[in-house]
Structures are given as C-alpha cells and as structure tokens.
Amino acid sequence: MKIVVLVKYVPEPTAVWKFAPDHTLDRAAVDGRLSELDEYAVEQAVRLVEGGADAEITYVTVGPAKAKDGLLKALAIGGDKGVHIVDDAMHGSDALATSLVLAKALEKVGYDLVLTGMASTDAEMSVVPAMVADRLGINQATFAKSLAVDGDAVTITRDSEAAGLEVKTQLPAIVSVTDQTGEARYPAFRQIMMAKKKPIETLSLADLGVGADSVGSGAAAVKVRSMEPAPARQAGTLITDDGTGAAQVADFLAARGLL
Amino acid sequence: MSTVLVLAELTPSGVRPATLELLTAARALGEPAAVVVGPVADDVRAALAKHGATTVYAVDAPDADRYLALPKAQALVDLAGQTSPAAILITSGTEGKDVAAKVAVRLDAGIITDAVAVASDGGTVTATQAVVAGSQHATSEFTRTPAVITMRPNATSAEAAPAAGEVQQMSVSTADAAQGGEITARTEKAASGRPELTDAAVVVAGGRGVGSEDGFGVIEQLADALGGAVGATRAVTDLSWASHDLQVGQTGKTVAPNLYVAAGVSGAIQHRAGMQSSKIIVAINKDPKAPIFAISDFGVVGDLHQVLPALIDQVKSRRG
Numbered sequence: 001m002k003i004v005v006l007v008k009y010v011p012e013p014t015a016v017w018k019f020a021p022d023h024t025l026d027r028a029a030v031d032g033r034l035s036e037l038d039e040y041a042v043e044q045a046v047r048l049v050e051g052g053a054d055a056e057i058t059y060v061t062v063g064p065a066k067a068k069d070g071l072l073k074a075l076a077i078g079g080d081k082g083v084h085i086v087d088d089a090m091h092g093s094d095a096l097a098t099s100l101v102l103a104k105a106l107e108k109v110g111y112d113l114v115l116t117g118m119a120s121t122d123a124e125m126s127v128v129p130a131m132v133a134d135r136l137g138i139n140q141a142t143f144a145k146s147l148a149v150d151g152d153a154v155t156i157t158r159d160s161e162a163a164g165l166e167v168k169t170q171l172p173a174i175v176s177v178t179d180q181t182g183e184a185r186y187p188a189f190r191q192i193m194m195a196k197k198k199p200i201e202t203l204s205l206a207d208l209g210v211g212a213d214s215v216g217s218g219a220a221a222v223k224v225r226s227m228e229p230a231p232a233r234q235a236g237t238l239i240t241d242d243g244t245g246a247a248q249v250a251d252f253l254a255a256r257g258l259l
Numbered sequence: 260m261s262t263v264l265v266l267a268e269l270t271p272s273g274v275r276p277a278t279l280e281l282l283t284a285a286r287a288l289g290e291p292a293a294v295v296v297g298p299v300a301d302d303v304r305a306a307l308a309k310h311g312a313t314t315v316y317a318v319d320a321p322d323a324d325r326y327l328a329l330p331k332a333q334a335l336v337d338l339a340g341q342t343s344p345a346a347i348l349i350t351s352g353t354e355g356k357d358v359a360a361k362v363a364v365r366l367d368a369g370i371i372t373d374a375v376a377v378a379s380d381g382g383t384v385t386a387t388q389a390v391v392a393g394s395q396h397a398t399s400e401f402t403r404t405p406a407v408i409t410m411r412p413n414a415t416s417a418e419a420a421p422a423a424g425e426v427q428q429m430s431v432s433t434a435d436a437a438q439g440g441e442i443t444a445r446t447e448k449a450a451s452g453r454p455e456l457t458d459a460a461v462v463v464a465g466g467r468g469v470g471s472e473d474g475f476g477v478i479e480q481l482a483d484a485l486g487g488a489v490g491a492t493r494a495v496t497d498l499s500w501a502s503h504d505l506q507v508g509q510t511g512k513t514v515a516p517n518l519y520v521a522a523g524v525s526g527a528i529q530h531r532a533g534m535q536s537s538k539i540i541v542a543i544n545k546d547p548k549a550p551i552f553a554i555s556d557f558g559v560v561g562d563l564h565q566v567l568p569a570l571i572d573q574v575k576s577r578r579g
Contacts, residue, residue: 013392013528013529014528017391023397037510094369094370095360095363095370096363096364096367096368096369096370099364118510121509123390124372124373124390124509125356125370125372125373126356126372127356127357127359127360127363127370127372128360129360130328130356130357130360130361131360131361131363131364133438134360134361134364134365134438135364137435137438138438139437139438139440140328140357140438140439140440141440142327142353142357142440143353145503155443156440158353159353159503159504160352160353160354161268161352161455161457162270162447162448162455163445163446163447163448164445164446164448164504165327165442165444165445165446166442166443166444166445167327167440167441167442167443168440168441168443169437169438169440169441178510179493179510180503220369220402221367221368221369221370221401221402221403222369222370222371222399222400222401222402223399223400223402224397224398224399225385225398225399225400226397226398227390227395227396227397227398228395228396228398229394229395229396230389230393230394230395230396230535233535233540233553233554235552235553235554235555235558236555236556236557236558237556237557237558238547238552238555238557238558238559238560239557239558239559239560240547240559240560240561241559241560241561241562241565241566245543245559245561245565245566245569246566246567246568246569246570246572246573247569247573248557248559249541249543249557249559249566249570249573250570250573250574250577252541252556252557253518253541254577256539258461258517258518258539259574259577259578
C-alpha cells in the first residue's frame with residue numbers, strides 16, 4: 001500500500017507574522033515549522049505501518065525552499081521519503097490552485113491512502129482535502145476523530161453539529177484527521193539524524209505538467225484586498241474577588257442587558 | 260439582481276438560526292434563494308420567506324441522508340447552472356466546508372471559509388475572515404462568480420425582510436455520491452436542553468481551573484442559569500471532564516456569542532482563536548497574569564468555585 005501524507009510548512013503560531021505589500025504571508029520573514037495539525041496525520045500513517053500495514057509512507061509538501069524542514073520533521077517521526085514541490089509561480093495561489101497542484105502530485109507519486117491534517121494552522125480553510133478528492137474523483141473521509149483501515153475499507157468517526165457519525169469508505173481515499181486521533185510522538189535525536197538520509201525529491205510545476213498560468217496570483221479566483229488588525233480587544237475592568245466578585249459581575253452583566 | 264444561493268439547514272425545531280443569518284447577509288449581495296435538501300414544511304417556508312428568500316428550492320436528493328457532502332454540493336452545482344448566482348453561502352462546519360470545497364472545484368469558483376462579513380463592491384463580492392488566530396481581518400475579493408463562501412454562525416444577526424418564498428421542487432441525482440463517505444452509524448447527542456454551542460447567544464466555558472469532572476458541574480449550572488451553552492478548553496476535553504464536542508478553539512468550535520464567560524481558562528492562543536470574536540467576555544481565574552484577562556471586558560481574580568455559585572444565585576434572584 002502507498003500512503004501519502006500531505007503536509008504544510010507554516011509560520012510558527014506564536015511568531016509575529018509579516019505580510020508582503022500584496023497581502024500574502026511573508027514566509028521568508030517568519031520562523032516556520034511543520035503544521036502542528038499535520039503531525040497528527042503523520043502519526044496516523046506511522047501507526048498504520050506499526051500496526052502491520054505493508055505500506056510505504058511518502059510526504060508531499062508545496063512551499064518555498066525552507067519547507068524542506070517540514071518534510072524532515074515528518075521523516076524524523078517516521079516514514080520513507082519526501083516530495084517537495086517548489087516553484088516561484090505558486091506565489092499568491094488560492095485553494096483552487098493548491099488543490100490542483102496536490103492532485104497532480106498525487107497522480108505522479110501514486111497513492112492508495114492519502115492522509116492530511118484537518119486544516120493548516122496558517123490559512124485554516126480546511127477545504128483542500130475535499131478539493132483534492134474531487135479533482136482526483138476519489139473517496140474522502142474528512143475530520144476524522146479516529147481512523148481504522150482494514151484491507152480496502154476505511155472507517156472513521158467524526159462529529160457533526162447534531163450527532164456523532166461513523167463514516168465508511170473504500171480505498172483509494174483521502175482522510176483528514178483531527179487532533180483527537182492522538183498526539184504525534186517526539187522524534188529522538190537519532191531519528192532526526194536518520195531523517196536527513198532519507199530521500200527528498202524536488203519537483204517543479206513543469207515536472208507535474210501544471211502550467212504556470214493555472215496557478216499563482218494571476219489565476220486566483222480569490223485575492224486578498226486588505227489586511228487590517230482586528231478591532232483590538234481592550235482589557236476591561238479587573239477586580240480581585242473579596243466576596244463581592246459575583247455581585248460585581250452580575251452588576252456588569254445587568255448594565256449591558258445581559259441578565 | 261443576481262441570485263444568491265443559500266444552503267439552508269434544518270433542525271428538529273425548524274430552520275437553524277445560522278441559516279437566517281446567511282439569508283440576511285445574502286441580501287447585501289443579491290436576491291437570496293434558499294436551498295433546502297429535503298421536504299419543505301410550511302413553517303420552514305415561512306421562516307425562510309420572512310428572512311428574504313424570494314425562492315425556496317425544495318431539493319429531492321434521496322442520497323443526502325446516507326452520504327456526506329456530495330448530494331448537497333451537486334444540488335448547489337445544478338442550481339448554479341440554472342441561476343448563475345453571484346454567490347453561494349453555506350454555514351461553516353465540517354460538512355459545510357466539504358460541501359463548499361466540492362462546489363468550488365466543480366464550478367471552478369473561488370472559495371473563502373469562516374467569513375465574518377460579506378459585501379458587494381460595485382458587483383465584486385468580498386468576504387472578510389479573521390486570520391492569524393483572529394488578530395487580523397483579511398478582506399478578499401472574488402475575481403469571478405460565483406463566490407463560494409462559508410460563514411461563521413453568529414457573525415451577523417438575522418433580520419426579517421419578507422419576500423415571496425415561492426417553493427420550487429427539484430430533484431438531484433448524484434452519480435458519485437458515495438465519494439463523500441457513507442454514514443453507517445449516527446449517535447444523536449444527548450438532549451441537554453441547551454442551545455447548540457456555535458449558535459448560542461451565551462456560552463459558559465470551563466478550563467483546567469475547574470479542577471475535576473465534578474468541578475465542571477458548576478459551569479453547566481451557570482450555563483443553565485443564563486440559558487446558555489456549555490464550552491470547554493482542549494485541556495478539559497482531553498482529560499474527559501467534558502465531551503469533545505464542547506471544545507472551543509482552533510481544533511474545536513469557533514463561537515461568537517453575545518456573552519462568553521471563561522472560568523478557569525488561562526487563555527492559550529489556540530483557545531482565544533475560537534472565542535475572541537465574542538461580544539462581551541467575562542473571565543474568572545485565580546492567576547492575575549492569565550492571558551484571558553487581556554481580552555476580557557470584565558475579569559475577576561479569584562476562585563471560580565467561590566465566584567460561580569454566588570453568581571448563579573445572583574442570576575437566579577435578579578431574573579426572578
């Protein structure tokens with residue numbers, strides 16, 4: 001079986017993010033990391049192999065040169081090889097273009113099971129897995145809280161607004177997993193060193209047969225027009241409870257018509 | 260005026276409030292048409308019409324209860340072919356995002372999720388998202404139509420604007436419906452009598468500071484006194500003090516109620532991302548340095564197990 005995990009190198013959530021004049025994230029100016037939410041997908045892939053699946057694990061990422069560090073982190077957790085799609089033409093791409101490139105990459109790499117995180121921690125759209133599945137015309141099982149693979153049968157659990165669901169589908173399929181599937185392990189120093197010896201293939205858009213005119217800001221159906229700080233929340237009144245704290249909260253709520 | 264398709268969601272008691280918010284938002288972009296997958300009862304039609312739906316499409320999609328996302332997506336794609344809408348609005352949520360993703364690919368349309376506002380600027384649709392853990396508002400424009408947008412519940416308020424609400428029947432067959440995943444078991448959430456977390460006007464959330472599963476009970480009691488929903492931090496759901504579907508934050512629900520009470524919540528960035536659009540935030544925490552206080556309109560440094568029971572008494576006596 002071929003397991004492919006789609007991963008993203010994102011800015012550190014706690015860093016100060018900078019934006020370029022075209023309102024794209026200035027990825028060179030911010031320290032990055034493998035998206036925390038993708039680590040859960042990496043962990044699930046590694047657990048499937050540990051659980052006896054006869055599978056090869058490949059990581060695929062799209063991003064600038066530094067994104068290779070995200071592949072190395074994933075390879076330190078486990079797995080076999082990485083594919084890094086680097087192309088300046090990707091700058092300003094929207095989700096349509098990203099899903100197109102990932103679908104082409106998956107066709108080239110080959111796959112039975114594709115795993116992803118539930119969202120990236122930068123754009124947080126949560127739509128790329130479903131978009132890639134549609135482009136490939138394959139099954140999906142998204143927002144999994146748990147994942148079981150038995151032969152070609154994939155079973156997940158997930159939450160909807162009103163109910164908990166069990167969802168089944170068949171391989172080949174894309175599965176996106178939530179943080180409920182289980183924490184990723186911390187790689188040991190030895191694994192971090194070994195990861196550097198694992199193969200990472202670098203591909204351009206031309207290697208994937210994707211024209212530069214179908215990606216990037218020129219092709220984008222969505223463009224960021226402005227970026228403004230959210231209305232700043234001011235710290236309001238802060239009191240120390242002296243026995244009247246509850247009454248003061250109640251006064252505060254009553255004054256705002258909330259009681 | 261262009262049509263704006265709004266995917267309606269129904270609950271056992273009628274139309275989900277978030278759908279009425281979408282109809283209200285849609286009026287800024289064009290003429291709203293509600294899309295109901297399933298039969299349309301009279302009270303549902305009336306509620307949709309009252310909030311501006313000129314047309315109510317009643318879609319017969321027999322697969323919609325069995326397969327996720329694709330039957331609904333195909334209904335919207337088919338209707339987009341007939342109506343050339345300016346925009347397609349869907350409520351944010353797991354299935355909503357899947358539906359939007361499928362629609363965007365099939366129509367080669369731009370997509371924005373978790374919008375907090377939409378507007379039309381000389382015919383160009385724009386959508387505003389809270390990004391970078393809610394610290395920035397990014398406004399994007401769609402360079403072509405339709406604009407596929409999922410909106411967060413409670414981002415706007417529902418306002419009535421009566422329209423015809425003429426029902427049109429249609430049916431959809433989705434050859435590839437199974438690709439969305441087959442629902443093989445469904446466990447309805449235990450009826451708590453409380454409002455749905457993402458739709459609630461009041462949310463009372465507990466963090467690790469509640470101390471134990473028993474300690475979490477006071478959160479539920481205050482929520483009930485205020486008629487609100489119960490929320491929790493990831494630490495609390497990881498400890499199984501509260502069920503995972505109550506988690507507020509980056510990997511849980513995003514809420515924007517009129518009042519958010521955070522008790523024993525330190526205010527980690529992942530939690531703040533899910534609640535900082537709340538209109539009023541009240542926090543109770545032992546640690547005066549807790550980051551939650553920096554975004555709270557009213558903060559109490561103190562023991563939540565002292566403050567909340569007293570607050571419950573205050574609420575009950577003042578509400579009579």
